[in-house]
Amino acid sequence: MTSLPLALTINGHRYELEVDPRVTLLDLLRERLELTGTKKGCDRGQCGACTVLVDGKRINSCLALAVSHDGAKVLTIEGVSHGEDLHPVQAAFIAHDGFQCGFCTPGQIMSTLGLIAEAQAGDDPERIREGMSGNLCRCAAYGGIVEAVLEAQEQLAKADRRTAA
Amino acid sequence: MKNFDYIRPTTIPDAIAAAAEPGSAYLAGGTNLLDLMKGGVTSPERIVDISRLAELNRIERLADGGLRLGALVRNADLAHDPEFARSYPAVAEALLSGASAQLRNAATVGGNLLQRTRCSYFYDTASACNKREPGAGCDALGGENRLHAVLGWSDACIATHPSDFCVPLVALDAVVEIEGKKGRRHVTLEEFHRLPGETPQRENGLEPGDLIVGVRLPAEAASFSANARYLKVRERTSYAFAVVSAAAALVVEGGKIRQARLALGGVAAKPWRARSAEAVLLGADADETSFVRAADAALADASPSGDNAFKIELARRIVVRALMSALAGTPGRLPALPASPFSSIPGVRHDA
Numbered sequence: 481m482t483s484l485p486l487a488l489t490i491n492g493h494r495y496e497l498e499v500d501p502r503v504t505l506l507d508l509l510r511e512r513l514e515l516t517g518t519k520k521g522c523d524r525g526q527c528g529a530c531t532v533l534v535d536g537k538r539i540n541s542c543l544a545l546a547v548s549h550d551g552a553k554v555l556t557i558e559g560v561s562h563g564e565d566l567h568p569v570q571a572a573f574i575a576h577d578g579f580q581c582g583f584c585t586p587g588q589i590m591s592t593l594g595l596i597a598e599a600q601a602g603d604d605p606e607r608i609r610e611g612m613s614g615n616l617c618r619c620a621a622y623g624g625i626v627e628a629v630l631e632a633q634e635q636l637a638k639a640d641r642r643t644a645a
Numbered sequence: 646m647k648n649f650d651y652i653r654p655t656t657i658p659d660a661i662a663a664a665a666e667p668g669s670a671y672l673a674g675g676t677n678l679l680d681l682m683k684g685g686v687t688s689p690e691r692i693v694d695i696s697r698l699a700e701l702n703r704i705e706r707l708a709d710g711g712l713r714l715g716a717l718v719r720n721a722d723l724a725h726d727p728e729f730a731r732s733y734p735a736v737a738e739a740l741l742s743g744a745s746a747q748l749r750n751a752a753t754v755g756g757n758l759l760q761r762t763r764c765s766y767f768y769d770t771a772s773a774c775n776k777r778e779p780g781a782g783c784d785a786l787g788g789e790n791r792l793h794a795v796l797g798w799s800d801a802c803i804a805t806h807p808s809d810f811c812v813p814l815v816a817l818d819a820v821v822e823i824e825g826k827k828g829r830r831h832v833t834l835e836e837f838h839r840l841p842g843e844t845p846q847r848e849n850g851l852e853p854g855d856l857i858v859g860v861r862l863p864a865e866a867a868s869f870s871a872n873a874r875y876l877k878v879r880e881r882t883s884y885a886f887a888v889v890s891a892a893a894a895l896v897v898e899g900g901k902i903r904q905a906r907l908a909l910g911g912v913a914a915k916p917w918r919a920r921s922a923e924a925v926l927l928g929a930d931a932d933e934t935s936f937v938r939a940a941d942a943a944l945a946d947a948s949p950s951g952d953n954a955f956k957i958e959l960a961r962r963i964v965v966r967a968l969m970s971a972l973a974g975t976p977g978r979l980p981a982l983p984a985s986p987f988s989s990i991p992g993v994r995h996d997a
């Protein structure tokens with residue numbers, strides 16, 4: 481199979497690539513671009529470890545053919561912080577022990593960013609649990625994850641109010 | 646994953662011409678197809694990526710009062726469209742009870758109709774499966790089959806259709822718009838999916854090259870908006886396929902049922918419209934006694950295909966409770982756990 485041209489903007493950097501059409505977005509990120517923050521758990525859309533934002537929406541990058549997303553803007557965990565300054569979602573996961581081993585954490589954080597942008601859950605812990613159900617945590621840090629999502633959402637809303645004022 | 650040619654057509658006729666060649670498969674959201682390709686369950690030689698056909702990405706109100714959902718509208722976009730959710734609340738609830746937020750951002754209207762079964766023997770290429778390999782036999786028969794079909798199954802196949810979305814859609818008389826080499830045609834969703842019979846590999850009425858371009862809801866479908874619910878029993882609270890589900894929609898006047906719609910999920914190879922139950926409900930008192938009679942009618946032809954007799958009684962109870970929930974009225978906002986039996990419903994017995 482011949483390779484196909486593919487242009488992607490990942491974490492603000494434009495990449496012009498040639499890829500085999502079988503390559504998933506997940507494998508492109510990890511194996512080709514060495515952006516290994518995005519994790520491969522099940523590779524079948526069941527665990528959420530590979531969650532990234534594509535054009536602002538959270539998806540499972542393991543179930544996306546890279547070529548099919550030609551022209552897309554991708555945000556991965558490597559593009560979330562501002563240099564050494566953690567994003568409020570990252571800081572909240574640390575503050576609330578929203579992880580133990582950390583393997584699922586990049587996916588949890590990307591999923592949290594997607595959830596907050598969707599603005600469907602509000603501050604209802606049950607709606608947050610439901611909205612985060614696509615991200616498994618085998619250390620079962622779920623209590624801390626929900627607290628982290630709630631706090632991050634509040635911090636971001638405060639920052640928005642400061643910006644608006 | 647096996648090698649394939651990748652084509653990304655920019656027009657519907659180009660897509661149909663490309664996909665009419667043997668060994669072709671359409672790619673939209675890819676949430677089911679890529680999983681199947683990774684497992685070697687299906688190995689297309691040509692992928693026709695339709696994700697850029699922008700004309701399939703619209704929700705359109707029709708002149709006759711109906712609604713047309715483009716085949717590429719994402720599950721999440723549809724469920725969160727406020728006007729759609731108000732008019733067809735059971736459909737929105739079903740969508741939000743399915744998969745995860747990540748998958749709903751990718752999965753499409755058309756792709757949902759074409760999901761393959763989640764029968765583990767279909768997925769396991771070391772097992773015999775008539776659907777995957779016609780004539781091979783069925784290892785689900787006599788195997789681990791507690792989640793398999795109790796209606797419409799055959800000795801060739803006892804798999805179920807996994808969709809939530811299709812269950813309220815079939816109850817509401819949805820119509821599938823198909824474009825093929827000979828032009829455009831409309832098929833009711835009820836007729837679209839097939840029962841297995843001797844040919845479980847033929848799951849629907851699509852011919853080579855045929856493309857689902859949209860799904861229509863007739864004007865009448867919105868008349869149930871005040872009393873329409875979807876209820877789904879899963880083996881975990883969220884992010885699981887239905888063991889049994891039901892969509893119920895009523896029009897009630899003066900305590901009598903003027904119109905009734907009922908469909909079941911997780912029980913057959915297709916979303917199961919329970920017309921005999923609807924006939925029982927029409928004109929009857931809107932109460933639990935009528936709903937129990939309807940549930941008996943809906944499951945009258947059910948039989949276990951293995952270790953799954955429990956699903957018949959479970960389905961009866963889910964039908965009664967879905968109808969009670971519909972009678973109680975569509976909530977102003979969907980519960981935190983859409984379609985979940987763990988959400989309490991005012992006036993409905995928790996163990997109904």
